[in-house]
Amino acid sequence: MTASGDHATGGPGRWWGGVVYPECAKEPEEPGAQDASDLADTFCRLGNAVISPREVDPARVAMNADSLAAVDDFILSALADSAASGAALAVVRRGQLVRLRGYGRLDWDPDASPVTPSSIFDMASLTKVVGTTSAVVILIQRGLISLDDRVVDHLDWWDEGDPAKSRVTIRQLLLHRAGLPPFRRFFLEMEGRAAYEDAIGALPLDHPPGERTVYSDIGLMTAAFIVETVTGMALDDFLRAEVWRPLGMADTNFTPDPALWDRVATTELDEDYRGLHVHGIAHDENAYAIGGVAGHAGLFSSARDLAVFAQMMLDRGAAAPCVADAASGLPCHRPRFAPVSIFGQGWVDRITRRQSPESTRALGWDTPSARSSAGDYFSARSFGHTGYTGTSLWIDPTQQLAVVLLTNRVNPTRDNRKHIPLRRGVHDRVARAIMDTPPRLREGPPEPGRR
Incomplete structure (x- = not known):
């Protein structure tokens, strides 16, 4: 099975090669034998x-x-x-x-x-738990936000497209019960954080908040916006300082x-x-x-x-x-x-x-x-x-x-x-x-x- 050279081209990576791993030792080394x-x-x-x-x-x-x-x-x-x-x-x-x-x-x-x-x-949606959820919990522990804060308490633009969004809480974002759609193909029309904020702010809910569970990328995108607004830091910088570096996850x-x-x-x-x-x-x-x-x-x-x-x-x-x-x-x-x-x-x-x-x-x-x-x-x-x-x-x-x-x-x-x-x-x-x-x-x- 191969995907190389058939259609799309220009992938940013290349293979440098040359990595050869030795066969494992038949008998385990004594503890302390390797630094x-x-x-x-x-x-x-x-x-x-x-x-x-x-x-x-x-x-x-x-x-x-x-x-x-x-x-x-x-x-x-x-x-x-x-x-x-x-x-x-x-x-x-x-x-x-x-x-x-x-x-x-x-x-x-x-x-x-x-x-x-x-x-x-590429972790894809593991980002939601290893990254975003961790960041939200850290801010709650520090008293900077709470699970029952309304999203608009931190993002005043978030309910521009639907007054019902003013009732959505951080808890509902994490539970996928905010009433948001699963996703939208925003990428076909825009790029950059400012454009995404405008689009998500203008987005109406599909359902009343708390009515049903619908797995939503947009909810966790919004949670990350809250983290960045409250901390004044980019999500990756905050997580690097608070999670990756302390745990040694290089x-x-x-x-x-x-x-x-x-x-x-x-x-x-x-x-x-x-x-x-x-x-x-x-x-x-x-x-x-x-x-x-x-x-x-x-x-x-x-x-x-x-x-x-x-x-x-x-x-x-x-x-x-x-x-x-x-x-x-x-x-x-x-x-x-x-x-x-x-x-x-x-x-x-x-x-x-x-x-x-x-x-x-x-x-x-x-x-x-x-x-x-x-x-x-x-x-x-x-x-x-x-x-x-x-x-x-x-x-x-x-x-x-x-x-x-x-x-x-x-x-x-x-x-x-x-x-x-x-x-x-x-x-x-x-x-x-x-x-x-x-x-x-x-x-x-x-x-x-x-x-």
Whole structure:
């Protein structure tokens, strides 16, 4: 399968090549045999995967090694069936990395770099939770906004197109209950933040606020506008200062530097809008047109960074000091020399619980539906989110388990749907690898109505 040279041209990236990873040592090195500062960026090849030597023996956290090997085989089989050109996986249990590896390549081009734990993927809608929701909660903790503030308390232009919008609250934005449409193809007519503010301000609601749940990009775009207005900072600058840098998530940002494009997965062959094979810039057209930094999409990150974020969520908003050594197995990219607190006591639980029997939605986050991308064995208390490009993050606090699965399934076309069984299959197989508290098929409240 290839997308190169057929139609659209002019993608901004190119493959520099030359990366060859050594075969992994047959016997693990003694703890301390490698300098800790080297291991964050040290990888080796094991079969058809590129892995981190920071993975621990699965038995250490009561997981079955053979079952996890079956996860590897399942992913490789899906890639061979064109689910994506490549994938990255992180599996964390009880604070230990049992999987941190990459499969396939960053593009169908045979010269493309292999996927590694440091490969950078377009997060798409994971931006909504890892980025925008985090920023909103930080401002609430500081008393700068509240969930029940009206949007117009902070954005006086927001209700220009519909007086009913004056009743919409920040809580309703995060719950996708503001009455907004799912999206609009603004990018065909405009670019830049000012133009988007004018268009969103003039947009009428589809439904009265609070009446129904309709997943909306526009709601999270609006939440980001609030963050930027209240802080006086661009969303990416605020998140870098308050989340990425304190946690040591050095791969995570909007608009990756072109020097990093050899590590960035290619997304769609965009013939209709940009006329290029999208690489190193936001796949989402509205995120691209607004300037690359948006509340609903546009974030880029890696499996190793999202493992750090997931562990912070499992630790209820805090992160312990860490170094990227072989002995601890703790998710860690750049060292943390002191404890870090991102969310205060009770906030992780508050934003990740289903808020209504009418919907699976939590505050920003989602919870499992009957046919969830989390599969059938993550508990009803699990929370997560997916991204249109083929990314997902699911966390099950009852099992102290997190799974990061990153793919570029939209390469070369968004019509590819093979990532759907891939996601479910990976999560089911990971969950069934647990030996000490084997999960059961998920039971929960009656399935709410969803879009």
